[in-house]
Amino acid sequence: MKILIIGTGYVGTTTGLIFCEMGHQVTGLDLDDRKIQALQRGELYFFEPGLEDLLIKHVQSQRISFTSNTEMAIKSHDVIFICVGTPQDLDGSADLLYVKNVAEAIGQYMNSYKVIVTKSTVPVGTAELVTNWIKRQQPVPIPFDVVSNPEFLREGSALQDALRPDRIIIGTESEKARTIIKELYQNFQCPIVETNLKASEMIKYAANSFLAMKISYINELARLCDKLGINVNDVSTGIGLDHRIGPHFLQAGMGYGGSCFPKDVSALLQTARQHDSPLSILEKVVEVNKDQSVYFIEKMNRAIEGGVKHKTIAVLGLAFKANTDDTRESPSLQLIEHLLQAQAVIRTHDPVVNMASKLPQFSTIPETVSDSDAVIICTDWDDYKTLDWAALKPLMKQPIVFDGRNMLNRAEMETLGFFYHGIANY
Numbered sequence: 001m002k003i004l005i006i007g008t009g010y011v012g013t014t015t016g017l018i019f020c021e022m023g024h025q026v027t028g029l030d031l032d033d034r035k036i037q038a039l040q041r042g043e044l045y046f047f048e049p050g051l052e053d054l055l056i057k058h059v060q061s062q063r064i065s066f067t068s069n070t071e072m073a074i075k076s077h078d079v080i081f082i083c084v085g086t087p088q089d090l091d092g093s094a095d096l097l098y099v100k101n102v103a104e105a106i107g108q109y110m111n112s113y114k115v116i117v118t119k120s121t122v123p124v125g126t127a128e129l130v131t132n133w134i135k136r137q138q139p140v141p142i143p144f145d146v147v148s149n150p151e152f153l154r155e156g157s158a159l160q161d162a163l164r165p166d167r168i169i170i171g172t173e174s175e176k177a178r179t180i181i182k183e184l185y186q187n188f189q190c191p192i193v194e195t196n197l198k199a200s201e202m203i204k205y206a207a208n209s210f211l212a213m214k215i216s217y218i219n220e221l222a223r224l225c226d227k228l229g230i231n232v233n234d235v236s237t238g239i240g241l242d243h244r245i246g247p248h249f250l251q252a253g254m255g256y257g258g259s260c261f262p263k264d265v266s267a268l269l270q271t272a273r274q275h276d277s278p279l280s281i282l283e284k285v286v287e288v289n290k291d292q293s294v295y296f297i298e299k300m301n302r303a304i305e306g307g308v309k310h311k312t313i314a315v316l317g318l319a320f321k322a323n324t325d326d327t328r329e330s331p332s333l334q335l336i337e338h339l340l341q342a343q344a345v346i347r348t349h350d351p352v353v354n355m356a357s358k359l360p361q362f363s364t365i366p367e368t369v370s371d372s373d374a375v376i377i378c379t380d381w382d383d384y385k386t387l388d389w390a391a392l393k394p395l396m397k398q399p400i401v402f403d404g405r406n407m408l409n410r411a412e413m414e415t416l417g418f419f420y421h422g423i424a425n426y
Protein backbone atom coordinates (compact mmCIF):
# COMPACT_ATOMS: atom_id res chain seq x y z
CA MET A 1 0.00 0.00 0.00
CA LYS A 2 1.20 3.58 -0.66
CA ILE A 3 1.30 5.66 2.50
CA LEU A 4 1.84 9.39 2.95
CA ILE A 5 3.35 10.55 6.24
CA ILE A 6 2.87 14.27 6.95
CA GLY A 7 5.47 15.59 9.40
CA THR A 8 8.87 13.90 9.43
CA GLY A 9 9.85 14.39 13.09
CA TYR A 10 10.54 11.60 15.60
CA VAL A 11 7.13 10.01 15.09
CA GLY A 12 6.64 10.58 11.36
CA THR A 13 10.08 9.32 10.34
CA THR A 14 9.91 6.28 12.62
CA THR A 15 6.37 5.41 11.51
CA GLY A 16 7.29 5.76 7.85
CA LEU A 17 10.32 3.49 8.20
CA ILE A 18 8.37 0.87 10.15
CA PHE A 19 5.79 0.74 7.35
CA CYS A 20 8.68 0.28 4.87
CA GLU A 21 9.83 -2.69 6.98
CA MET A 22 6.31 -4.10 6.64
CA GLY A 23 6.59 -3.93 2.86
CA HIS A 24 4.67 -0.74 2.14
CA GLN A 25 5.70 2.15 -0.11
CA VAL A 26 6.08 5.41 1.85
CA THR A 27 6.40 9.13 1.11
CA GLY A 28 7.42 11.56 3.85
CA LEU A 29 6.16 15.13 3.51
CA ASP A 30 7.44 18.06 5.53
CA LEU A 31 7.30 21.83 5.16
CA ASP A 32 10.92 22.11 6.26
CA ASP A 33 12.95 21.68 3.10
CA ARG A 34 16.27 21.21 4.95
CA LYS A 35 14.83 18.22 6.80
CA ILE A 36 13.49 16.76 3.55
CA GLN A 37 16.82 17.16 1.78
CA ALA A 38 18.73 15.57 4.67
CA LEU A 39 16.33 12.61 4.90
CA GLN A 40 16.43 12.10 1.14
CA ARG A 41 20.25 11.85 1.43
CA GLY A 42 19.75 9.19 4.13
CA GLU A 43 20.80 11.53 6.94
CA LEU A 44 18.74 11.58 10.12
CA TYR A 45 18.69 15.19 11.32
CA PHE A 46 17.89 14.16 14.91
CA PHE A 47 19.46 11.58 17.23
CA GLU A 48 17.58 8.30 17.51
CA PRO A 49 19.55 5.04 17.92
CA GLY A 50 19.26 2.61 15.00
CA LEU A 51 16.98 4.76 12.89
CA GLU A 52 19.56 6.11 10.46
CA ASP A 53 20.58 2.60 9.33
CA LEU A 54 16.96 1.87 8.50
CA LEU A 55 16.62 5.21 6.73
CA ILE A 56 19.66 4.51 4.53
CA LYS A 57 18.34 1.02 3.74
CA HIS A 58 14.94 2.23 2.63
CA VAL A 59 16.16 5.36 0.80
CA GLN A 60 18.53 3.13 -1.19
CA SER A 61 15.82 0.58 -1.96
CA GLN A 62 13.52 3.50 -2.87
CA ARG A 63 10.85 2.17 -0.52
CA ILE A 64 10.76 5.62 1.06
CA SER A 65 11.12 9.04 -0.53
CA PHE A 66 10.69 12.55 0.80
CA THR A 67 9.05 15.65 -0.59
CA SER A 68 7.95 19.15 0.39
CA ASN A 69 5.35 19.33 -2.39
CA THR A 70 2.11 19.16 -0.40
CA GLU A 71 -0.30 19.21 -3.35
CA MET A 72 1.41 16.43 -5.29
CA ALA A 73 1.84 14.30 -2.18
CA ILE A 74 -1.83 14.54 -1.16
CA LYS A 75 -3.10 13.89 -4.69
CA SER A 76 -0.99 10.77 -5.15
CA HIS A 77 -1.77 8.95 -1.87
CA ASP A 78 -4.97 7.43 -0.52
CA VAL A 79 -3.80 6.74 3.05
CA ILE A 80 -2.44 9.79 4.87
CA PHE A 81 -0.93 9.79 8.36
CA ILE A 82 -0.84 13.14 10.19
CA CYS A 83 2.30 13.18 12.37
CA VAL A 84 2.81 16.91 12.97
CA GLY A 85 3.50 18.44 16.37
CA THR A 86 0.77 19.35 18.87
CA PRO A 87 2.64 21.61 21.31
CA GLN A 88 1.23 23.10 24.48
CA ASP A 89 -0.82 26.25 23.97
CA LEU A 90 -0.69 29.21 26.37
CA ASP A 91 -3.73 27.96 28.36
CA GLY A 92 -2.24 24.46 28.72
CA SER A 93 -4.38 22.83 26.02
CA ALA A 94 -2.98 21.24 22.84
CA ASP A 95 -2.29 23.73 20.07
CA LEU A 96 -3.90 22.20 16.97
CA LEU A 97 -2.68 24.78 14.46
CA TYR A 98 -0.35 22.35 12.60
CA VAL A 99 -3.08 19.69 12.47
CA LYS A 100 -5.55 22.27 11.17
CA ASN A 101 -3.12 23.40 8.46
CA VAL A 102 -2.64 19.82 7.33
CA ALA A 103 -6.39 19.07 7.35
CA GLU A 104 -7.10 22.19 5.31
CA ALA A 105 -4.41 21.27 2.79
CA ILE A 106 -5.91 17.79 2.48
CA GLY A 107 -9.37 19.30 1.88
CA GLN A 108 -7.99 21.72 -0.69
CA TYR A 109 -6.00 19.19 -2.74
CA MET A 110 -7.77 15.83 -2.36
CA ASN A 111 -9.04 14.42 -5.62
CA SER A 112 -10.28 10.95 -4.60
CA TYR A 113 -11.38 8.95 -1.51
CA LYS A 114 -8.77 9.16 1.28
CA VAL A 115 -8.29 7.67 4.72
CA ILE A 116 -6.91 10.36 7.03
CA VAL A 117 -5.17 8.90 10.07
CA THR A 118 -4.26 11.06 13.06
CA LYS A 119 -1.11 9.77 14.72
CA SER A 120 -0.28 13.07 16.40
CA THR A 121 -1.48 13.20 19.99
CA VAL A 122 -4.73 15.17 19.84
CA PRO A 123 -7.52 15.88 22.35
CA VAL A 124 -10.88 14.14 22.33
CA GLY A 125 -13.04 15.66 19.63
CA THR A 126 -10.18 16.50 17.23
CA ALA A 127 -11.30 13.92 14.66
CA GLU A 128 -14.55 15.82 14.37
CA LEU A 129 -12.64 19.09 13.93
CA VAL A 130 -10.39 17.50 11.29
CA THR A 131 -13.49 16.30 9.43
CA ASN A 132 -14.94 19.82 9.42
CA TRP A 133 -11.65 21.49 8.46
CA ILE A 134 -11.32 19.14 5.48
CA LYS A 135 -14.95 19.55 4.38
CA ARG A 136 -14.78 23.34 4.55
CA GLN A 137 -11.81 23.44 2.14
CA GLN A 138 -13.16 20.94 -0.40
CA PRO A 139 -14.10 22.70 -3.66
CA VAL A 140 -16.52 19.81 -4.34
CA PRO A 141 -17.56 17.11 -1.85
CA ILE A 142 -15.30 14.04 -2.08
CA PRO A 143 -15.73 11.20 0.44
CA PHE A 144 -13.07 10.51 3.07
CA ASP A 145 -12.83 8.83 6.47
CA VAL A 146 -10.94 9.81 9.59
CA VAL A 147 -9.12 7.35 11.86
CA SER A 148 -7.41 7.90 15.21
CA ASN A 149 -4.29 5.75 15.56
CA PRO A 150 -2.19 7.15 18.43
CA GLU A 151 1.52 6.42 18.76
CA PHE A 152 3.15 5.04 21.92
CA LEU A 153 6.85 4.99 21.01
CA ARG A 154 9.46 6.53 23.30
CA GLU A 155 12.34 8.65 22.10
CA GLY A 156 15.60 6.75 22.51
CA SER A 157 13.94 3.41 21.79
CA ALA A 158 11.58 4.57 19.03
CA LEU A 159 12.50 1.82 16.59
CA GLN A 160 12.00 -1.10 18.97
CA ASP A 161 8.85 0.43 20.44
CA ALA A 162 7.29 1.02 17.03
CA LEU A 163 8.35 -2.36 15.61
CA ARG A 164 7.07 -4.27 18.62
CA PRO A 165 4.29 -2.20 20.19
CA ASP A 166 2.32 -3.52 23.18
CA ARG A 167 -0.88 -2.74 21.29
CA ILE A 168 -2.24 -0.87 18.30
CA ILE A 169 -5.30 1.34 18.72
CA ILE A 170 -7.57 1.88 15.74
CA GLY A 171 -10.41 4.29 16.42
CA THR A 172 -12.90 5.08 13.67
CA GLU A 173 -16.58 5.14 12.88
CA SER A 174 -15.99 3.76 9.36
CA GLU A 175 -15.78 0.01 8.69
CA LYS A 176 -14.16 0.67 5.30
CA ALA A 177 -11.35 2.74 6.84
CA ARG A 178 -10.94 0.25 9.73
CA THR A 179 -10.40 -2.59 7.25
CA ILE A 180 -7.79 -0.57 5.31
CA ILE A 181 -5.82 0.40 8.43
CA LYS A 182 -6.03 -3.11 9.92
CA GLU A 183 -4.55 -4.44 6.70
CA LEU A 184 -1.63 -2.02 7.05
CA TYR A 185 -0.87 -3.45 10.49
CA GLN A 186 -1.54 -7.09 9.62
CA ASN A 187 2.08 -8.22 10.17
CA PHE A 188 2.32 -6.80 13.70
CA GLN A 189 2.32 -9.34 16.54
CA CYS A 190 0.29 -7.50 19.15
CA PRO A 191 -3.33 -6.97 20.17
CA ILE A 192 -5.29 -4.51 18.05
CA VAL A 193 -7.85 -2.54 20.05
CA GLU A 194 -10.73 -1.36 17.89
CA THR A 195 -12.65 1.59 19.27
CA ASN A 196 -14.52 4.65 18.18
CA LEU A 197 -12.68 7.92 17.54
CA LYS A 198 -13.15 9.55 20.94
CA ALA A 199 -12.07 6.49 22.97
CA SER A 200 -8.94 6.17 20.85
CA GLU A 201 -8.06 9.83 21.40
CA MET A 202 -8.62 9.41 25.15
CA ILE A 203 -6.51 6.21 25.38
CA LYS A 204 -3.39 8.12 24.35
CA TYR A 205 -3.79 10.81 27.02
CA ALA A 206 -4.86 8.30 29.66
CA ALA A 207 -1.74 6.20 29.00
CA ASN A 208 0.74 9.08 29.16
CA SER A 209 -0.93 10.55 32.22
CA PHE A 210 -0.93 7.20 34.02
CA LEU A 211 2.80 6.79 33.40
CA ALA A 212 3.43 10.36 34.59
CA MET A 213 1.39 9.53 37.70
CA LYS A 214 3.60 6.51 38.46
CA ILE A 215 6.70 8.72 38.25
CA SER A 216 5.28 11.45 40.49
CA TYR A 217 4.14 8.80 42.97
CA ILE A 218 7.61 7.27 43.29
CA ASN A 219 9.26 10.70 43.40
CA GLU A 220 7.08 11.90 46.25
CA LEU A 221 7.55 8.60 48.05
CA ALA A 222 11.32 9.01 47.54
CA ARG A 223 11.21 12.30 49.46
CA LEU A 224 9.65 10.48 52.42
CA CYS A 225 12.15 7.61 52.04
CA ASP A 226 14.96 10.20 52.12
CA LYS A 227 13.72 11.44 55.49
CA LEU A 228 13.45 7.88 56.81
CA GLY A 229 16.76 6.65 55.39
CA ILE A 230 15.07 4.06 53.16
CA ASN A 231 16.45 3.06 49.76
CA VAL A 232 13.67 3.98 47.31
CA ASN A 233 15.16 1.64 44.67
CA ASP A 234 14.41 -1.29 47.00
CA VAL A 235 10.86 -0.01 47.37
CA SER A 236 10.46 0.20 43.55
CA THR A 237 11.76 -3.34 43.18
CA GLY A 238 9.58 -4.59 46.00
CA ILE A 239 6.35 -3.11 44.71
CA GLY A 240 7.17 -3.53 41.00
CA LEU A 241 7.33 -7.31 41.32
CA ASP A 242 3.61 -7.28 42.04
CA HIS A 243 2.30 -7.85 38.52
CA ARG A 244 -0.64 -5.58 39.22
CA ILE A 245 1.83 -2.70 39.70
CA GLY A 246 4.63 -3.66 37.29
CA PRO A 247 8.31 -2.68 37.44
CA HIS A 248 8.32 0.12 34.88
CA PHE A 249 8.21 3.88 35.42
CA LEU A 250 9.07 3.57 39.10
CA GLN A 251 12.55 5.03 38.78
CA ALA A 252 12.80 8.00 41.15
CA GLY A 253 14.67 10.93 39.65
CA MET A 254 14.48 14.59 38.82
CA GLY A 255 10.89 14.50 37.61
CA TYR A 256 9.56 13.67 34.17
CA GLY A 257 10.30 15.90 31.19
CA GLY A 258 10.28 15.65 27.43
CA SER A 259 8.05 16.77 24.62
CA CYS A 260 5.10 14.64 25.71
CA PHE A 261 4.32 13.95 29.37
CA PRO A 262 4.24 17.61 30.48
CA LYS A 263 2.13 18.81 27.54
CA ASP A 264 -0.15 15.77 27.40
CA VAL A 265 -0.95 15.78 31.12
CA SER A 266 -1.65 19.49 30.82
CA ALA A 267 -3.92 19.00 27.79
CA LEU A 268 -5.94 16.26 29.53
CA LEU A 269 -6.34 18.52 32.54
CA GLN A 270 -7.65 21.26 30.24
CA THR A 271 -10.16 18.84 28.69
CA ALA A 272 -11.30 17.84 32.19
CA ARG A 273 -11.73 21.48 33.24
CA GLN A 274 -13.63 22.33 30.07
CA HIS A 275 -16.08 19.53 30.86
CA ASP A 276 -16.31 20.41 34.54
CA SER A 277 -15.03 16.99 35.55
CA PRO A 278 -11.78 17.65 37.42
CA LEU A 279 -8.91 15.17 37.44
CA SER A 280 -7.60 16.09 40.88
CA ILE A 281 -5.05 13.26 40.96
CA LEU A 282 -3.43 14.61 37.81
CA GLU A 283 -3.33 18.16 39.22
CA LYS A 284 -1.17 16.73 42.03
CA VAL A 285 0.97 14.78 39.56
CA VAL A 286 1.95 18.07 37.91
CA GLU A 287 2.56 19.80 41.26
CA VAL A 288 4.79 16.99 42.54
CA ASN A 289 6.74 17.03 39.28
CA LYS A 290 7.33 20.80 39.52
CA ASP A 291 8.41 20.47 43.16
CA GLN A 292 10.99 17.80 42.36
CA SER A 293 13.61 20.27 41.08
CA VAL A 294 12.95 22.56 44.07
CA TYR A 295 13.46 19.57 46.38
CA PHE A 296 16.72 18.90 44.61
CA ILE A 297 17.98 22.48 44.88
CA GLU A 298 17.15 22.47 48.59
CA LYS A 299 19.13 19.25 48.94
CA MET A 300 22.07 20.94 47.21
CA ASN A 301 21.83 24.06 49.35
CA ARG A 302 21.93 21.95 52.50
CA ALA A 303 24.80 19.76 51.35
CA ILE A 304 27.16 22.47 50.07
CA GLU A 305 28.54 24.72 52.78
CA GLY A 306 27.14 28.21 52.19
CA GLY A 307 24.67 26.92 49.56
CA VAL A 308 24.97 27.00 45.77
CA LYS A 309 25.36 30.80 45.48
CA HIS A 310 28.63 31.64 43.65
CA LYS A 311 29.57 27.94 43.66
CA THR A 312 30.64 26.19 40.45
CA ILE A 313 28.31 23.32 39.59
CA ALA A 314 29.13 20.82 36.84
CA VAL A 315 25.90 19.55 35.26
CA LEU A 316 26.19 16.19 33.50
CA GLY A 317 23.41 15.73 30.95
CA LEU A 318 21.14 18.18 29.14
CA ALA A 319 18.77 15.83 27.27
CA PHE A 320 15.47 15.06 29.02
CA LYS A 321 16.55 11.42 29.21
CA ALA A 322 19.24 9.15 27.78
CA ASN A 323 19.54 8.24 24.08
CA THR A 324 17.90 11.35 22.70
CA ASP A 325 19.05 14.82 21.69
CA ASP A 326 15.69 16.25 22.76
CA THR A 327 15.87 18.94 25.47
CA ARG A 328 12.20 19.93 25.41
CA GLU A 329 11.04 20.33 29.05
CA SER A 330 14.28 18.73 30.20
CA PRO A 331 14.52 18.46 34.01
CA SER A 332 18.19 19.29 33.56
CA LEU A 333 17.41 22.68 32.00
CA GLN A 334 14.85 23.39 34.72
CA LEU A 335 17.46 22.68 37.38
CA ILE A 336 20.01 24.87 35.58
CA GLU A 337 17.48 27.70 35.56
CA HIS A 338 17.05 27.37 39.34
CA LEU A 339 20.81 27.25 39.82
CA LEU A 340 21.38 30.35 37.69
CA GLN A 341 18.67 32.19 39.61
CA ALA A 342 20.53 31.25 42.79
CA GLN A 343 23.69 32.76 41.23
CA ALA A 344 25.56 29.49 40.85
CA VAL A 345 28.18 29.20 38.10
CA ILE A 346 27.33 26.45 35.62
CA ARG A 347 29.52 24.13 33.53
CA THR A 348 27.65 21.58 31.39
CA HIS A 349 28.22 18.40 29.41
CA ASP A 350 26.11 16.13 27.21
CA PRO A 351 27.34 13.36 24.91
CA VAL A 352 24.89 14.33 22.15
CA VAL A 353 23.15 17.65 22.83
CA ASN A 354 25.05 20.79 21.86
CA MET A 355 23.91 23.94 23.66
CA ALA A 356 27.29 25.65 23.74
CA SER A 357 25.79 28.78 22.20
CA LYS A 358 23.52 29.22 25.25
CA LEU A 359 25.39 27.55 28.12
CA PRO A 360 29.05 26.99 28.99
CA GLN A 361 29.45 23.48 27.61
CA PHE A 362 32.57 21.28 27.50
CA SER A 363 33.27 18.32 25.28
CA THR A 364 34.95 16.12 27.89
CA ILE A 365 33.87 15.21 31.41
CA PRO A 366 37.26 16.03 33.04
CA GLU A 367 37.05 19.57 31.59
CA THR A 368 33.45 19.91 32.79
CA VAL A 369 34.09 18.89 36.39
CA SER A 370 37.36 20.86 36.73
CA ASP A 371 37.29 23.36 39.60
CA SER A 372 33.68 22.49 40.42
CA ASP A 373 32.28 22.61 43.94
CA ALA A 374 29.85 19.84 43.04
CA VAL A 375 28.84 17.59 40.16
CA ILE A 376 25.24 16.76 39.44
CA ILE A 377 24.11 13.94 37.15
CA CYS A 378 20.90 15.02 35.43
CA THR A 379 20.53 12.62 32.48
CA ASP A 380 20.78 8.84 32.71
CA TRP A 381 23.32 8.44 29.89
CA ASP A 382 25.26 5.15 30.11
CA ASP A 383 28.47 7.22 29.80
CA TYR A 384 27.85 8.56 33.30
CA LYS A 385 27.46 5.10 34.87
CA THR A 386 31.06 4.14 34.26
CA LEU A 387 33.01 7.30 35.04
CA ASP A 388 36.45 7.00 36.65
CA TRP A 389 35.56 9.01 39.75
CA ALA A 390 38.96 8.38 41.35
CA ALA A 391 40.53 10.24 38.42
CA LEU A 392 37.93 13.02 38.44
CA LYS A 393 38.15 13.75 42.19
CA PRO A 394 41.49 15.60 42.18
CA LEU A 395 40.15 17.92 39.45
CA MET A 396 37.24 19.08 41.61
CA LYS A 397 37.37 21.83 44.23
CA GLN A 398 35.10 19.82 46.54
CA PRO A 399 34.27 16.10 46.28
CA ILE A 400 30.48 16.45 46.25
CA VAL A 401 28.30 14.46 43.85
CA PHE A 402 24.54 14.77 43.41
CA ASP A 403 23.03 11.85 41.56
CA GLY A 404 19.71 12.97 40.10
CA ARG A 405 19.16 9.55 38.50
CA ASN A 406 20.32 7.19 41.26
CA MET A 407 22.89 5.75 38.87
CA LEU A 408 25.86 5.45 41.19
CA ASN A 409 26.65 3.23 44.14
CA ARG A 410 26.68 5.24 47.35
CA ALA A 411 29.11 2.92 49.19
CA GLU A 412 31.62 2.99 46.31
CA MET A 413 31.45 6.76 46.04
CA GLU A 414 31.91 7.18 49.81
CA THR A 415 34.87 4.79 49.79
CA LEU A 416 36.47 7.06 47.19
CA GLY A 417 35.97 9.97 49.59
CA PHE A 418 32.99 11.65 47.92
CA PHE A 419 30.03 13.18 49.71
CA TYR A 420 27.28 11.42 47.75
CA HIS A 421 23.65 12.60 47.54
CA GLY A 422 21.17 10.57 45.51
CA ILE A 423 17.40 10.47 45.66
CA ALA A 424 16.80 8.21 48.65
CA ASN A 425 19.61 6.02 47.28
CA TYR A 426 21.10 4.27 50.34
Ligand SMILES: NC(=O)C1=CN([C@@H]2O[C@H](COP(=O)(O)OP(=O)(O)OC[C@H]3O[C@@H](n4cnc5c(N)ncnc54)[C@H](O)[C@@H]3O)[C@@H](O)[C@H]2O)C=CC1
Binds near residue numbers: 007102153260
Ligand atom coordinates in the same frame (compact mmCIF):
# COMPACT_ATOMS: atom_id res chain seq x y z
N1 LIG B 1 8.23 12.49 20.16
C1 LIG B 1 7.68 11.38 20.62
O1 LIG B 1 8.33 10.55 21.22
C2 LIG B 1 6.22 11.12 20.43
C3 LIG B 1 5.36 12.10 19.93
N2 LIG B 1 4.02 11.83 19.79
C4 LIG B 1 3.14 12.85 19.20
O2 LIG B 1 3.37 12.86 17.79
C5 LIG B 1 3.27 14.18 17.28
C6 LIG B 1 4.56 14.55 16.56
O3 LIG B 1 5.61 14.56 17.51
P1 LIG B 1 7.15 14.69 17.06
O4 LIG B 1 7.45 13.72 15.97
O5 LIG B 1 7.96 14.67 18.31
O6 LIG B 1 7.13 16.17 16.44
P2 LIG B 1 8.29 16.98 15.73
O7 LIG B 1 8.12 18.37 16.17
O8 LIG B 1 9.60 16.28 15.93
O9 LIG B 1 7.93 16.86 14.17
C7 LIG B 1 6.80 17.42 13.58
C8 LIG B 1 7.13 17.73 12.12
O10 LIG B 1 5.96 18.20 11.46
C9 LIG B 1 6.35 19.16 10.47
N3 LIG B 1 5.18 19.95 10.04
C10 LIG B 1 4.48 20.89 10.73
N4 LIG B 1 3.47 21.35 9.99
C11 LIG B 1 3.50 20.70 8.81
C12 LIG B 1 2.70 20.74 7.63
N5 LIG B 1 1.66 21.56 7.52
N6 LIG B 1 3.03 19.94 6.60
C13 LIG B 1 4.10 19.11 6.69
N7 LIG B 1 4.88 19.02 7.78
C14 LIG B 1 4.59 19.80 8.83
C15 LIG B 1 7.44 19.95 11.17
O11 LIG B 1 8.25 20.64 10.26
C16 LIG B 1 8.19 18.83 11.93
O12 LIG B 1 9.26 18.31 11.16
C17 LIG B 1 2.92 15.06 18.48
O13 LIG B 1 1.53 15.18 18.55
C18 LIG B 1 3.42 14.27 19.67
O14 LIG B 1 2.72 14.55 20.85
C19 LIG B 1 3.47 10.62 20.07
C20 LIG B 1 4.27 9.61 20.55
C21 LIG B 1 5.71 9.77 20.76
Ligand SMILES: O=C(O)[C@H]1O[C@H](OP(=O)(O)OP(=O)(O)OC[C@H]2O[C@@H](n3ccc(=O)[nH]c3=O)[C@H](O)[C@@H]2O)[C@H](O)[C@@H](O)[C@@H]1O
Binds near residue numbers: 155251256259
Ligand atom coordinates in the same frame (compact mmCIF):
# COMPACT_ATOMS: atom_id res chain seq x y z
O1 LIG C 1 3.59 10.45 23.81
C1 LIG C 1 4.79 10.43 23.77
O2 LIG C 1 5.46 11.25 23.16
C2 LIG C 1 5.57 9.37 24.45
O3 LIG C 1 5.85 9.85 25.79
C3 LIG C 1 6.63 8.95 26.58
O4 LIG C 1 7.90 8.72 25.95
P1 LIG C 1 9.14 9.74 26.09
O5 LIG C 1 8.65 11.08 26.53
O6 LIG C 1 9.91 9.63 24.84
O7 LIG C 1 10.08 9.15 27.23
P2 LIG C 1 9.85 8.28 28.57
O8 LIG C 1 10.80 7.16 28.56
O9 LIG C 1 8.44 7.96 28.82
O10 LIG C 1 10.35 9.32 29.69
C4 LIG C 1 9.64 10.50 29.96
C5 LIG C 1 10.25 11.19 31.17
O11 LIG C 1 10.02 10.45 32.37
C6 LIG C 1 11.25 10.20 33.04
N1 LIG C 1 11.14 8.91 33.74
C7 LIG C 1 10.75 7.79 33.08
C8 LIG C 1 10.62 6.59 33.74
C9 LIG C 1 10.89 6.53 35.13
O12 LIG C 1 10.78 5.48 35.79
N2 LIG C 1 11.28 7.66 35.76
C10 LIG C 1 11.40 8.85 35.11
O13 LIG C 1 11.75 9.88 35.74
C11 LIG C 1 12.30 10.21 31.94
O14 LIG C 1 13.59 10.43 32.45
C12 LIG C 1 11.78 11.34 31.08
O15 LIG C 1 12.16 12.59 31.60
C13 LIG C 1 5.90 7.61 26.68
O16 LIG C 1 6.69 6.69 27.42
C14 LIG C 1 5.60 7.04 25.30
O17 LIG C 1 4.84 5.84 25.43
C15 LIG C 1 4.79 8.07 24.51
O18 LIG C 1 4.55 7.60 23.20
